[in-house]
Amino acid sequence: MEISALWYIAQGVVWTVAITVLSFLFGALGGVGVAGARVSAHRWIRIMARGVVDLIRSVPPLVWLFIVYFGLAELGLKFSPFQSAIITFSIIASVYLGEIYRGGLAALGAGQIEAAKSIGLGRPDLLVRIIAPQVLRTVSPSMATYGIGLLKDSALASTIGVVEMTFRANQVAQNTGQGLTAFAFVGVVYLLLSAPVGIWTRRFDARLREKYLVA
Amino acid sequence: MARETAYLSAQHITKDFGSTRVLDDVSMDVKAGDVFSIIGPSGAGKSTFLRCMNLLETPTSGTLQIGDFTITIGPGHKHATKKELATLRRNVGMVFQSFNLFPHLTVMQNICLAQRRVLGRGKEESCERALVLLDRVGLKDKADAYPGRCSGGQQQRVAIARSLALDPQVMLFDEPTSALDPEVGAEILAVMRELANEGMTMMVVTHEMGFAREVGDQVFVMVDGRIVESGDPHQVMGDPSHERTKQFLSAVLGR
Numbered sequence: 438m439e440i441s442a443l444w445y446i447a448q449g450v451v452w453t454v455a456i457t458v459l460s461f462l463f464g465a466l467g468g469v470g471v472a473g474a475r476v477s478a479h480r481w482i483r484i485m486a487r488g489v490v491d492l493i494r495s496v497p498p499l500v501w502l503f504i505v506y507f508g509l510a511e512l513g514l515k516f517s518p519f520q521s522a523i524i525t526f527s528i529i530a531s532v533y534l535g536e537i538y539r540g541g542l543a544a545l546g547a548g549q550i551e552a553a554k555s556i557g558l559g560r561p562d563l564l565v566r567i568i569a570p571q572v573l574r575t576v577s578p579s580m581a582t583y584g585i586g587l588l589k590d591s592a593l594a595s596t597i598g599v600v601e602m603t604f605r606a607n608q609v610a611q612n613t614g615q616g617l618t619a620f621a622f623v624g625v626v627y628l629l630l631s632a633p634v635g636i637w638t639r640r641f642d643a644r645l646r647e648k649y650l651v652a
Numbered sequence: 653m654a655r656e657t658a659y660l661s662a663q664h665i666t667k668d669f670g671s672t673r674v675l676d677d678v679s680m681d682v683k684a685g686d687v688f689s690i691i692g693p694s695g696a697g698k699s700t701f702l703r704c705m706n707l708l709e710t711p712t713s714g715t716l717q718i719g720d721f722t723i724t725i726g727p728g729h730k731h732a733t734k735k736e737l738a739t740l741r742r743n744v745g746m747v748f749q750s751f752n753l754f755p756h757l758t759v760m761q762n763i764c765l766a767q768r769r770v771l772g773r774g775k776e777e778s779c780e781r782a783l784v785l786l787d788r789v790g791l792k793d794k795a796d797a798y799p800g801r802c803s804g805g806q807q808q809r810v811a812i813a814r815s816l817a818l819d820p821q822v823m824l825f826d827e828p829t830s831a832l833d834p835e836v837g838a839e840i841l842a843v844m845r846e847l848a849n850e851g852m853t854m855m856v857v858t859h860e861m862g863f864a865r866e867v868g869d870q871v872f873v874m875v876d877g878r879i880v881e882s883g884d885p886h887q888v889m890g891d892p893s894h895e896r897t898k899q900f901l902s903a904v905l906g907r
Contacts, residue, residue, distance in 0.1 A: 548748060548750050548752040549752060549754065551708050551748070551752065552746075552748060552752035552753075552754070552811075553754075554708060554741065555706055555708060555741060555744075555745070555746040555748075555815075556741065556745075556765070556766035556770065556814065556815065556818060557738050557741040557742045557766055557770040557818065558765070558766060558769060558770065559734065559738065559769075562765075562769050566765065566769070567754060570756045571754075571755070571756055574756065648798065649755050649756060649798050649799075649800045650798065650800030650801055
Protein backbone atom coordinates (compact mmCIF):
# COMPACT_ATOMS: atom_id res chain seq x y z
CA MET A 438 0.00 0.00 0.00
CA GLU A 439 1.21 3.45 -0.80
CA ILE A 440 2.28 5.82 1.89
CA SER A 441 -0.19 8.42 0.60
CA ALA A 442 -3.08 6.05 1.35
CA LEU A 443 -1.86 5.53 4.91
CA TRP A 444 -1.38 9.29 5.28
CA TYR A 445 -4.95 9.78 4.08
CA ILE A 446 -6.18 7.41 6.80
CA ALA A 447 -4.00 8.99 9.47
CA GLN A 448 -5.45 12.43 8.80
CA GLY A 449 -8.77 11.10 10.08
CA VAL A 450 -7.23 11.08 13.55
CA VAL A 451 -8.22 14.73 13.86
CA TRP A 452 -11.91 13.78 13.74
CA THR A 453 -11.42 10.74 15.93
CA VAL A 454 -9.69 12.81 18.60
CA ALA A 455 -12.17 15.69 18.23
CA ILE A 456 -15.17 13.38 18.79
CA THR A 457 -13.49 11.64 21.73
CA VAL A 458 -12.17 14.73 23.52
CA LEU A 459 -15.25 16.93 23.03
CA SER A 460 -17.68 14.18 24.04
CA PHE A 461 -15.53 13.34 27.04
CA LEU A 462 -15.43 16.97 28.17
CA PHE A 463 -19.18 17.48 27.73
CA GLY A 464 -19.75 14.13 29.41
CA ALA A 465 -17.49 15.05 32.32
CA LEU A 466 -19.60 18.17 32.89
CA GLY A 467 -22.95 16.50 32.20
CA GLY A 468 -21.94 13.68 34.53
CA VAL A 469 -21.93 16.13 37.45
CA GLY A 470 -25.61 16.81 36.75
CA VAL A 471 -26.39 13.11 36.38
CA ALA A 472 -24.61 12.21 39.64
CA GLY A 473 -26.32 15.14 41.40
CA ALA A 474 -29.74 13.99 40.20
CA ARG A 475 -29.00 10.39 41.20
CA VAL A 476 -28.31 11.42 44.81
CA SER A 477 -30.85 14.26 44.93
CA ALA A 478 -32.76 14.86 48.14
CA HIS A 479 -35.97 14.77 46.07
CA ARG A 480 -37.29 11.29 45.53
CA TRP A 481 -38.83 11.99 42.13
CA ILE A 482 -35.63 13.47 40.73
CA ARG A 483 -33.78 10.33 41.87
CA ILE A 484 -36.37 8.05 40.28
CA MET A 485 -36.38 9.98 37.00
CA ALA A 486 -32.58 10.10 36.86
CA ARG A 487 -32.43 6.37 37.46
CA GLY A 488 -34.89 5.81 34.60
CA VAL A 489 -32.93 7.99 32.18
CA VAL A 490 -29.64 6.31 33.12
CA ASP A 491 -31.11 2.84 32.63
CA LEU A 492 -32.73 3.83 29.33
CA ILE A 493 -29.55 5.28 27.86
CA ARG A 494 -27.39 2.39 28.99
CA SER A 495 -29.78 -0.31 27.73
CA VAL A 496 -29.73 0.82 24.11
CA PRO A 497 -26.57 0.27 21.99
CA PRO A 498 -24.59 3.45 21.18
CA LEU A 499 -24.99 2.73 17.48
CA VAL A 500 -28.77 2.80 17.80
CA TRP A 501 -28.62 6.13 19.69
CA LEU A 502 -26.37 7.49 16.97
CA PHE A 503 -28.95 6.53 14.32
CA ILE A 504 -31.79 7.95 16.40
CA VAL A 505 -30.02 11.30 16.72
CA TYR A 506 -28.84 11.48 13.08
CA PHE A 507 -31.70 9.88 11.14
CA GLY A 508 -34.52 9.97 13.70
CA LEU A 509 -34.32 13.60 14.78
CA ALA A 510 -33.97 14.67 11.13
CA GLU A 511 -37.46 13.24 10.53
CA LEU A 512 -38.71 15.55 13.26
CA GLY A 513 -37.01 18.50 11.55
CA LEU A 514 -33.96 18.58 13.84
CA LYS A 515 -31.15 18.24 11.37
CA PHE A 516 -27.60 17.82 12.61
CA SER A 517 -24.45 17.22 10.62
CA PRO A 518 -22.84 13.77 11.07
CA PHE A 519 -20.14 15.30 13.27
CA GLN A 520 -22.69 17.20 15.42
CA SER A 521 -24.79 14.05 15.75
CA ALA A 522 -21.76 12.08 16.93
CA ILE A 523 -20.86 14.74 19.53
CA ILE A 524 -24.45 14.95 20.81
CA THR A 525 -24.83 11.18 21.06
CA PHE A 526 -21.51 10.43 22.69
CA SER A 527 -21.76 13.41 25.06
CA ILE A 528 -25.10 12.18 26.37
CA ILE A 529 -23.89 8.61 26.73
CA ALA A 530 -20.67 9.78 28.40
CA SER A 531 -22.66 11.96 30.83
CA VAL A 532 -24.55 8.91 32.00
CA TYR A 533 -21.53 6.64 32.39
CA LEU A 534 -19.29 9.29 33.95
CA GLY A 535 -22.18 10.33 36.21
CA GLU A 536 -22.40 6.79 37.51
CA ILE A 537 -18.62 6.74 38.01
CA TYR A 538 -18.83 9.99 40.00
CA ARG A 539 -21.65 8.57 42.07
CA GLY A 540 -19.46 5.61 43.00
CA GLY A 541 -16.68 7.97 44.06
CA LEU A 542 -19.13 10.02 46.05
CA ALA A 543 -20.28 6.94 47.95
CA ALA A 544 -16.64 6.11 48.72
CA LEU A 545 -16.05 9.63 50.06
CA GLY A 546 -18.17 8.93 53.11
CA ALA A 547 -20.42 11.19 55.12
CA GLY A 548 -17.65 12.37 57.46
CA GLN A 549 -16.02 14.71 54.93
CA ILE A 550 -19.29 16.38 54.07
CA GLU A 551 -20.28 16.73 57.72
CA ALA A 552 -16.90 18.21 58.61
CA ALA A 553 -17.21 20.74 55.79
CA LYS A 554 -20.73 21.68 56.91
CA SER A 555 -19.66 21.93 60.53
CA ILE A 556 -17.12 24.64 59.68
CA GLY A 557 -19.82 26.56 57.83
CA LEU A 558 -18.81 25.92 54.21
CA GLY A 559 -21.68 26.57 51.79
CA ARG A 560 -22.73 24.22 49.01
CA PRO A 561 -20.51 25.68 46.25
CA ASP A 562 -17.39 25.47 48.43
CA LEU A 563 -18.38 22.01 49.62
CA LEU A 564 -18.67 20.81 46.04
CA VAL A 565 -15.65 22.57 44.53
CA ARG A 566 -13.15 22.42 47.38
CA ILE A 567 -14.01 19.24 49.27
CA ILE A 568 -16.02 16.83 47.15
CA ALA A 569 -14.70 17.38 43.61
CA PRO A 570 -10.95 17.10 44.30
CA GLN A 571 -11.37 13.94 46.35
CA VAL A 572 -13.89 12.24 44.09
CA LEU A 573 -11.90 13.09 40.95
CA ARG A 574 -8.82 11.51 42.47
CA THR A 575 -10.54 8.25 43.33
CA VAL A 576 -12.38 7.97 40.02
CA SER A 577 -9.61 9.13 37.68
CA PRO A 578 -8.59 5.54 36.75
CA SER A 579 -12.21 4.64 35.97
CA MET A 580 -12.61 7.84 33.97
CA ALA A 581 -9.52 7.03 31.93
CA THR A 582 -10.84 3.54 31.22
CA TYR A 583 -14.10 5.05 30.05
CA GLY A 584 -12.22 7.61 27.93
CA ILE A 585 -10.36 4.82 26.16
CA GLY A 586 -13.67 3.04 25.56
CA LEU A 587 -15.07 6.26 24.13
CA LEU A 588 -12.10 6.57 21.78
CA LYS A 589 -12.92 3.14 20.38
CA ASP A 590 -16.67 3.86 20.23
CA SER A 591 -15.94 6.99 18.19
CA ALA A 592 -15.35 4.63 15.24
CA LEU A 593 -19.14 4.17 15.16
CA ALA A 594 -19.35 7.71 13.77
CA SER A 595 -18.02 6.29 10.51
CA THR A 596 -21.44 4.68 9.97
CA ILE A 597 -23.14 8.06 9.61
CA GLY A 598 -20.39 9.47 7.42
CA VAL A 599 -17.98 11.28 9.69
CA VAL A 600 -14.68 11.01 7.83
CA GLU A 601 -12.69 9.89 10.85
CA MET A 602 -10.02 7.18 10.80
CA THR A 603 -12.19 4.09 10.50
CA PHE A 604 -14.29 5.67 7.75
CA ARG A 605 -11.13 6.48 5.77
CA ALA A 606 -9.66 3.01 6.36
CA ASN A 607 -12.86 1.55 4.96
CA GLN A 608 -12.64 3.80 1.88
CA VAL A 609 -9.05 2.77 1.29
CA ALA A 610 -9.92 -0.91 1.80
CA GLN A 611 -12.74 -0.68 -0.76
CA ASN A 612 -10.57 1.08 -3.30
CA THR A 613 -7.42 -1.02 -2.96
CA GLY A 614 -8.75 -4.35 -1.75
CA GLN A 615 -6.08 -4.27 0.95
CA GLY A 616 -8.39 -4.34 3.96
CA LEU A 617 -5.96 -6.09 6.26
CA THR A 618 -3.27 -3.41 5.88
CA ALA A 619 -5.74 -0.52 6.11
CA PHE A 620 -7.53 -1.78 9.23
CA ALA A 621 -4.37 -3.06 10.91
CA PHE A 622 -2.97 0.44 10.44
CA VAL A 623 -5.95 2.15 12.15
CA GLY A 624 -5.75 -0.49 14.85
CA VAL A 625 -2.18 0.55 15.59
CA VAL A 626 -3.14 4.23 15.64
CA TYR A 627 -5.95 3.52 18.16
CA LEU A 628 -3.40 1.64 20.27
CA LEU A 629 -0.93 4.52 20.11
CA LEU A 630 -3.67 6.95 21.16
CA SER A 631 -4.94 4.92 24.09
CA ALA A 632 -1.66 3.61 25.54
CA PRO A 633 -0.37 6.99 26.79
CA VAL A 634 -3.70 7.74 28.48
CA GLY A 635 -3.44 4.52 30.47
CA ILE A 636 0.20 5.06 31.39
CA TRP A 637 -0.32 8.71 32.33
CA THR A 638 -3.33 7.91 34.53
CA ARG A 639 -1.49 5.18 36.41
CA ARG A 640 1.39 7.58 37.11
CA PHE A 641 -0.94 10.41 38.11
CA ASP A 642 -2.81 8.10 40.46
CA ALA A 643 0.37 6.70 42.02
CA ARG A 644 1.76 10.20 42.53
CA LEU A 645 -1.37 11.39 44.35
CA ARG A 646 -1.50 8.27 46.50
CA GLU A 647 2.08 8.92 47.56
CA LYS A 648 1.40 12.62 48.21
CA TYR A 649 -1.68 12.14 50.39
CA LEU A 650 -0.64 8.74 51.69
CA VAL A 651 -4.08 7.28 51.11
CA ALA A 652 -5.15 3.88 49.85
CA MET B 653 -25.29 38.35 85.40
CA ALA B 654 -24.55 37.26 81.85
CA ARG B 655 -23.30 33.94 83.13
CA GLU B 656 -26.62 33.31 84.80
CA THR B 657 -28.64 33.30 81.58
CA ALA B 658 -28.66 30.17 79.52
CA TYR B 659 -26.21 30.64 76.72
CA LEU B 660 -26.83 27.47 74.85
CA SER B 661 -30.25 26.02 75.15
CA ALA B 662 -32.02 23.07 73.61
CA GLN B 663 -35.71 22.79 74.41
CA HIS B 664 -37.90 19.74 73.81
CA ILE B 665 -35.68 18.26 71.13
CA THR B 666 -37.32 15.25 69.56
CA LYS B 667 -35.91 13.22 66.71
CA ASP B 668 -37.54 10.37 64.85
CA PHE B 669 -35.78 8.14 62.35
CA GLY B 670 -38.75 6.71 60.52
CA SER B 671 -40.95 5.27 63.23
CA THR B 672 -38.14 5.03 65.77
CA ARG B 673 -37.91 7.82 68.31
CA VAL B 674 -34.22 8.33 69.04
CA LEU B 675 -34.55 11.57 71.01
CA ASP B 676 -37.55 12.09 73.22
CA ASP B 677 -38.14 15.60 74.51
CA VAL B 678 -34.55 16.39 75.49
CA SER B 679 -33.90 19.79 77.07
CA MET B 680 -30.65 21.29 78.26
CA ASP B 681 -29.45 24.75 79.27
CA VAL B 682 -25.75 25.55 79.20
CA LYS B 683 -24.31 28.76 80.63
CA ALA B 684 -21.39 30.49 78.93
CA GLY B 685 -18.17 28.84 80.02
CA ASP B 686 -19.82 25.64 81.20
CA VAL B 687 -18.55 22.21 80.26
CA PHE B 688 -21.30 19.66 79.83
CA SER B 689 -20.65 15.98 79.49
CA ILE B 690 -23.21 13.61 78.07
CA ILE B 691 -22.70 9.98 79.03
CA GLY B 692 -24.75 6.86 78.58
CA PRO B 693 -24.85 3.50 76.86
CA SER B 694 -24.25 3.13 73.11
CA GLY B 695 -27.27 3.87 70.98
CA ALA B 696 -28.81 6.14 73.59
CA GLY B 697 -28.92 9.07 71.17
CA LYS B 698 -26.00 11.07 72.63
CA SER B 699 -24.30 11.71 69.30
CA THR B 700 -27.59 12.38 67.55
CA PHE B 701 -28.40 15.00 70.16
CA LEU B 702 -24.99 16.63 69.77
CA ARG B 703 -25.42 16.67 65.99
CA CYS B 704 -28.77 18.39 66.41
CA MET B 705 -26.97 21.26 68.15
CA ASN B 706 -25.36 22.43 64.90
CA LEU B 707 -28.14 21.03 62.73
CA LEU B 708 -26.01 18.37 61.07
CA GLU B 709 -29.06 16.40 62.08
CA THR B 710 -32.38 18.19 61.83
CA PRO B 711 -34.56 17.52 64.86
CA THR B 712 -38.13 16.47 64.18
CA SER B 713 -39.16 19.22 66.57
CA GLY B 714 -37.70 21.47 69.20
CA THR B 715 -36.05 24.83 69.79
CA LEU B 716 -32.37 25.66 69.73
CA GLN B 717 -30.84 28.81 71.09
CA ILE B 718 -27.19 29.69 70.83
CA GLY B 719 -26.26 33.17 71.96
CA ASP B 720 -28.61 35.57 70.17
CA PHE B 721 -29.62 33.00 67.65
CA THR B 722 -32.85 31.07 68.13
CA ILE B 723 -34.51 28.61 65.82
CA THR B 724 -37.62 26.51 66.26
CA ILE B 725 -38.02 23.41 64.17
CA GLY B 726 -41.07 21.25 63.71
CA PRO B 727 -44.48 21.16 62.07
CA GLY B 728 -45.62 24.67 61.23
CA HIS B 729 -42.11 26.12 61.25
CA LYS B 730 -39.89 26.95 58.32
CA HIS B 731 -36.65 25.12 57.64
CA ALA B 732 -33.45 26.85 58.66
CA THR B 733 -32.33 29.20 55.90
CA LYS B 734 -28.82 29.02 54.44
CA LYS B 735 -27.94 32.19 56.31
CA GLU B 736 -29.20 30.81 59.62
CA LEU B 737 -27.26 27.60 59.11
CA ALA B 738 -24.10 29.57 58.29
CA THR B 739 -24.48 31.76 61.40
CA LEU B 740 -25.11 28.77 63.60
CA ARG B 741 -22.20 26.71 62.28
CA ARG B 742 -19.76 29.58 62.36
CA ASN B 743 -20.44 29.94 66.06
CA VAL B 744 -20.48 26.27 66.95
CA GLY B 745 -17.34 24.20 66.41
CA MET B 746 -17.46 20.43 66.19
CA VAL B 747 -14.85 17.73 66.71
CA PHE B 748 -15.64 14.26 65.40
CA GLN B 749 -14.72 10.79 66.56
CA SER B 750 -13.07 10.07 63.20
CA PHE B 751 -11.28 13.47 62.90
CA ASN B 752 -12.55 14.06 59.34
CA LEU B 753 -9.65 16.21 58.23
CA PHE B 754 -9.61 16.93 54.50
CA PRO B 755 -6.97 14.52 53.17
CA HIS B 756 -6.26 16.50 49.99
CA LEU B 757 -5.34 19.66 51.90
CA THR B 758 -2.30 20.30 54.08
CA VAL B 759 -2.73 20.83 57.82
CA MET B 760 -2.39 24.58 57.21
CA GLN B 761 -4.96 24.55 54.40
CA ASN B 762 -7.35 22.53 56.56
CA ILE B 763 -7.22 25.23 59.22
CA CYS B 764 -7.31 28.19 56.80
CA LEU B 765 -10.08 27.08 54.42
CA ALA B 766 -13.11 28.13 56.47
CA GLN B 767 -11.36 31.21 57.87
CA ARG B 768 -10.98 32.45 54.33
CA ARG B 769 -14.22 31.19 52.76
CA VAL B 770 -16.59 31.63 55.70
CA LEU B 771 -15.10 34.51 57.71
CA GLY B 772 -13.50 36.20 54.69
CA ARG B 773 -10.14 36.59 56.40
CA GLY B 774 -7.11 37.30 54.24
CA LYS B 775 -4.38 34.81 53.56
CA GLU B 776 -1.89 36.27 56.00
CA GLU B 777 -4.35 36.72 58.82
CA SER B 778 -5.66 33.18 58.53
CA CYS B 779 -2.15 31.73 58.34
CA GLU B 780 -1.11 33.64 61.45
CA ARG B 781 -4.16 32.42 63.33
CA ALA B 782 -3.51 28.86 62.15
CA LEU B 783 0.09 28.97 63.37
CA VAL B 784 -0.97 30.27 66.79
CA LEU B 785 -3.47 27.40 67.10
CA LEU B 786 -1.02 24.80 65.81
CA ASP B 787 1.52 26.02 68.33
CA ARG B 788 -1.08 25.67 71.03
CA VAL B 789 -1.78 22.04 70.16
CA GLY B 790 1.96 21.40 69.74
CA LEU B 791 1.98 20.79 65.99
CA LYS B 792 3.61 23.87 64.47
CA ASP B 793 6.09 21.68 62.60
CA LYS B 794 3.25 19.80 60.86
CA ALA B 795 1.80 22.87 59.11
CA ASP B 796 2.80 21.74 55.63
CA ALA B 797 2.15 18.02 56.11
CA TYR B 798 -0.87 16.25 54.65
CA PRO B 799 -3.17 14.59 57.21
CA GLY B 800 -2.12 11.16 55.91
CA ARG B 801 1.34 11.86 57.34
CA CYS B 802 -0.02 12.58 60.81
CA SER B 803 -0.88 10.08 63.54
CA GLY B 804 -4.45 9.78 64.80
CA GLY B 805 -3.74 11.90 67.85
CA GLN B 806 -2.08 14.57 65.72
CA GLN B 807 -5.01 14.56 63.30
CA GLN B 808 -7.47 15.07 66.14
CA ARG B 809 -5.43 17.99 67.48
CA VAL B 810 -5.44 19.54 64.00
CA ALA B 811 -9.21 18.99 63.86
CA ILE B 812 -9.58 20.88 67.13
CA ALA B 813 -7.42 23.71 65.74
CA ARG B 814 -9.53 23.74 62.57
CA SER B 815 -12.68 24.31 64.63
CA LEU B 816 -11.10 26.88 66.93
CA ALA B 817 -9.87 28.89 63.94
CA LEU B 818 -13.40 30.24 63.46
CA ASP B 819 -13.44 31.54 67.06
CA PRO B 820 -16.58 29.59 67.92
CA GLN B 821 -18.60 30.39 71.01
CA VAL B 822 -19.37 26.76 71.70
CA MET B 823 -17.42 23.59 70.97
CA LEU B 824 -19.11 20.22 70.47
CA PHE B 825 -17.04 17.07 70.94
CA ASP B 826 -18.44 13.79 69.65
CA GLU B 827 -16.46 11.02 71.36
CA PRO B 828 -13.19 12.70 70.40
CA THR B 829 -10.97 10.02 71.93
CA SER B 830 -12.89 6.86 71.03
CA ALA B 831 -10.81 6.14 67.90
CA LEU B 832 -7.51 6.60 69.73
CA ASP B 833 -5.25 4.59 72.05
CA PRO B 834 -5.81 5.55 75.69
CA GLU B 835 -2.39 7.19 75.87
CA VAL B 836 -3.03 9.30 72.78
CA GLY B 837 -6.57 9.99 73.97
CA ALA B 838 -5.05 11.51 77.09
CA GLU B 839 -3.26 14.10 74.93
CA ILE B 840 -6.55 15.12 73.41
CA LEU B 841 -8.20 15.29 76.82
CA ALA B 842 -5.35 17.53 77.98
CA VAL B 843 -6.03 19.93 75.11
CA MET B 844 -9.75 19.89 75.96
CA ARG B 845 -9.02 20.47 79.63
CA GLU B 846 -6.96 23.52 78.71
CA LEU B 847 -9.80 24.83 76.54
CA ALA B 848 -12.23 24.37 79.42
CA ASN B 849 -9.91 26.26 81.75
CA GLU B 850 -9.80 29.13 79.29
CA GLY B 851 -13.57 29.41 79.58
CA MET B 852 -14.75 27.73 76.38
CA THR B 853 -18.35 26.56 76.47
CA MET B 854 -18.23 22.86 75.68
CA MET B 855 -20.61 20.00 75.16
CA VAL B 856 -18.85 16.65 75.21
CA VAL B 857 -20.23 13.23 74.37
CA THR B 858 -17.76 10.87 75.95
CA HIS B 859 -16.99 7.51 77.44
CA GLU B 860 -14.14 9.10 79.43
CA MET B 861 -15.66 9.03 82.89
CA GLY B 862 -12.59 10.69 84.43
CA PHE B 863 -12.95 13.68 82.15
CA ALA B 864 -16.69 13.93 82.78
CA ARG B 865 -16.11 13.90 86.52
CA GLU B 866 -13.10 16.18 86.79
CA VAL B 867 -13.60 18.72 84.01
CA GLY B 868 -17.36 18.72 83.55
CA ASP B 869 -19.50 21.28 85.35
CA GLN B 870 -22.53 19.13 84.72
CA VAL B 871 -23.12 15.62 83.52
CA PHE B 872 -26.15 14.33 81.70
CA VAL B 873 -26.98 10.67 81.57
CA MET B 874 -28.87 9.74 78.44
CA VAL B 875 -30.65 6.41 78.05
CA ASP B 876 -33.00 5.43 75.21
CA GLY B 877 -33.24 9.00 73.91
CA ARG B 878 -34.07 10.60 77.26
CA ILE B 879 -32.08 12.38 79.91
CA VAL B 880 -32.59 10.15 82.93
CA GLU B 881 -30.37 12.04 85.32
CA SER B 882 -28.30 15.20 85.39
CA GLY B 883 -26.38 17.39 87.76
CA ASP B 884 -23.03 17.80 89.44
CA PRO B 885 -20.72 15.05 88.09
CA HIS B 886 -19.45 14.03 91.53
CA GLN B 887 -23.00 13.76 92.75
CA VAL B 888 -24.36 11.88 89.75
CA MET B 889 -21.39 9.56 89.35
CA GLY B 890 -20.76 9.04 93.03
CA ASP B 891 -24.31 8.55 94.13
CA PRO B 892 -26.60 7.95 91.16
CA SER B 893 -30.28 7.97 91.92
CA HIS B 894 -31.67 6.42 88.75
CA GLU B 895 -31.52 2.64 88.39
CA ARG B 896 -30.40 2.87 84.78
CA THR B 897 -27.55 5.25 85.72
CA LYS B 898 -26.36 2.82 88.37
CA GLN B 899 -26.35 -0.02 85.86
CA PHE B 900 -24.46 2.03 83.29
CA LEU B 901 -21.87 3.32 85.74
CA SER B 902 -21.20 -0.05 87.27
CA ALA B 903 -20.69 -1.45 83.76
CA VAL B 904 -18.24 1.23 82.61
CA LEU B 905 -16.46 1.70 85.91
CA GLY B 906 -16.31 -2.02 86.59
CA ARG B 907 -17.82 -1.85 90.01
